Amino acid sequence: MNKIIEQTFSVPFRYQVCFTESVFGEGNPFLAQLLKAEKKPKAFFVIDSGVADAHPALVNAIKAYAKTYEDSFILCAEPLILPGGEISKNDETSFKKVVDATHIHGIDRHSYIIAIGGGAVLDMVGFAAAISHRGVRHIRIPTTVLSQNDSGMGVKNGINAYGKKNYLGTFAPPFAVINDSEFLKTLEDRDWRSGMSEAIKVALIKDEDFFCWMEKHVEQLSAREMEPMKTLIIRCAQMHLDHIAGKDPFESGSSRPLDFGHWAAHKMEHLSGYRIRHGEAVAIGIGLDTTYSYLKGMITHKELIRVVTLIKSLGFALYVPELNGEALLKGLGEFREHLGGELTITLLEKIGRGVEVHEMDNNLILKAIDQLKAFHQETLVEN
């Protein structure tokens, strides 16, 4: 009696991720070549205030670059500088400014919004670009370790709402991502460090060799040597990209292996009013889920000590007051809702291999918190 039409199709996506130096250097044509088209497109820049402050010459460099490559694109307005950090996602103020700008400057579906900044600003601008004209082309220039090796690579964007991280957002691949190592030089030590937690994460769940490589290079990485950092970023970014392309880019299922260590991290960040950086919270979250994996009998004590030692050696804290049992158990419930009712948490079955579980033992979580607090205070020794 019912007539049913089955509608099926696939949508192909493609974007370049470029690792370069001095993207706005006169002799670096990459961006200009990327933009060049038969009909010269408009480009509109949004800059994270933290980046603008650390690079006072940046706006003029962009203008000079636009002048040099005026055959390739039109700088259609003065770059818009917006507050950096999680504050840019916490209410709609910055988001609305970017959407308004698309209207004011006539940014259309063949124009470009180019965001320069940390992950939070990229997420916010990406969301504004994704919903204006149902998707304006969007180029990301991530400026932090974290955004260059992880968040900036991906297909997600968003802002926070109702006190929940990324409550509003879409899946929308960028037009391109450009990682410029110049921006890393001016990072605060905190930000240089905190991005490495995503590398620890991806190594722990997917790549034991990479974990060993990090153990070996822990001193150079801590001493801010650029070459090992570039290696770390490219390797981590590549794994992140492979994961996205691999199976479920828009996350229609519940499987979220890259969220290893993140359920607790999200809650801690929120509790701290975003005083704790995402990467710092993730390092603690990794410590927590690794300790939980040990307490659950899934990994050895030796493995546990290797993980917490690496985290500590890179300069991360393993405990903050926001690692509060009651609040975290509440956060676990919220994460379950965000995933759609069924909980999926990645734990470790060895260094280099994650495994998904669908329930967590509340008492073990509390025990893991105590253990982590102890690790934070003591010198670590393998059993």
Added chain:
Amino acid sequence: MNKIIEQTFSVPFRYQVCFTESVFGEGNPFLAQLLKAEKKPKAFFVIDSGVADAHPALVNAIKAYAKTYEDSFILCAEPLILPGGEISKNDETSFKKVVDATHIHGIDRHSYIIAIGGGAVLDMVGFAAAISHRGVRHIRIPTTVLSQNDSGMGVKNGINAYGKKNYLGTFAPPFAVINDSEFLKTLEDRDWRSGMSEAIKVALIKDEDFFCWMEKHVEQLSAREMEPMKTLIIRCAQMHLDHIAGKDPFESGSSRPLDFGHWAAHKMEHLSGYRIRHGEAVAIGIGLDTTYSYLKGMITHKELIRVVTLIKSLGFALYVPELNGEALLKGLGEFREHLGGELTITLLEKIGRGVEVHEMDNNLILKAIDQLKAFHQETLVEN
């Protein structure tokens, strides 16, 4: 010197479009079967006030249906009734109510937002669903001819902003579409009629046989006979779905053949403060672009008369004061911007075959307007 990673992947989409009768009838398990899952999902209904008014028993029917099929889903809240028509898209009030509801009722990515209404309400609810949790499952139950044969089938959603139609929105396929012919019985004559303009459109650009079929059934269609209307809807919906699946579902290019007659329609709707229905404006827009095609020497006078005769015979106006030359030329510029700078307009090279052009002659547009005004007033005779 630069290292470049090429990221490519495809995202598959799949949804069912069902044509049924009495979707909330006790003996109609389609919706319940669609929702049923291992973990019983939440369902949240949003209803167009026009539909709620015309079907006073609807809310209770939904509640009774939820009771009958309580093993399949949870009716998680009282249905939300929101103003119908373009007003629901013109500011963020209704949109925000739906987004708020996802937070208040804990609607997650495995829950369902089910919208019942005309195309405007479906567009608005679809957008709210698409950005909450980066995409809550969304089922559309279109209640008008227009939304059942056209807008409700597609992958686009949105609301208006800055006085521009669909300025904010996304491409996000629904989880399913359910067309219930019961809802058509209570439509005002205006709405019964106005949806048929999209069928005229698709016939003109793609299917001469369908055009001839409409010419043959013009009296029954005007007399509100249900069987030919069902045939019209299924045939038009199928063509719309085929088009989406065919080439560029998320419209990354500029080709927009289904926008035949729409550039002028959008402007007229806006100028009238949405007093003119979308379908009514599209009928005039089709008349305009068909007349333009004739003036441009692309179709014969006989073909032109067949088209405007069908439009008039179905009861459409061919002229309204909003068909104003100056305003339309401005609208053409706005459409060019919306498309990304290069204009692409579909015209006719014969009945049943559209052809894309990239420029329009302003004087011929003005002449076509005059001609259409004359058609509106006079009895039509083939040369």
